[in-house]
Amino acid sequence: MLPLVDAIPPIRGVRGRPLQKPKVIYADRGYDSEPHRQRLRERGIKPVLAKRRTEHGSGLGKFRWVVERTQAWLHNFRRLRIRFERRADIHEALLKFG
Known part of the structure; x- marks a missing residue:
């Protein structure tokens, strides 16, 4: 997951300097682990990952x-x-x- 996040190009949109990284990452259950969450937080990205062992249709x-x-x-x-x-x-x- 981290190489994919690092490969995201600068995000253009509002006036000013483009964002160098996203503020939030949404991902499915395959990425639900504490190491992923911790590494994303270290990069200043809020992880919104679907929880494992929950019913389908809950959350993301x-x-x-x-x-x-x-x-x-x-x-x-x-x-x-x-x-x-x-x-x-x-x-x-x-x-x-x-």
């Missing part, structure tokens, strides 16, 4: 179905379902445009 899982449902809805469009584009960046742009 409540919002996952919204994302999956939206992606499934987008793939109902023929242009996105059957990938006619050879380049991945064009297909990704159509997904974002949808």
Whole structure:
């Protein structure tokens, strides 16, 4: 997880210097461990990790179905379902445009 966090590019948005790291990290149960939480806190990042041994649909899982449902809805469009584009960046742009 930490190499992935370290590879995050600067975050642009509001006026001023871009953030060099995110303020909060959301992750699933696979990353739920005290060493991960501690290392993220050392970097000044608030870890929001789904707890192991809890029911599905509690915590972060409540919002996952919204994302999956939206992606499934987008793939109902023929242009996105059957990938006619050879380049991945064009297909990704159509997904974002949808």
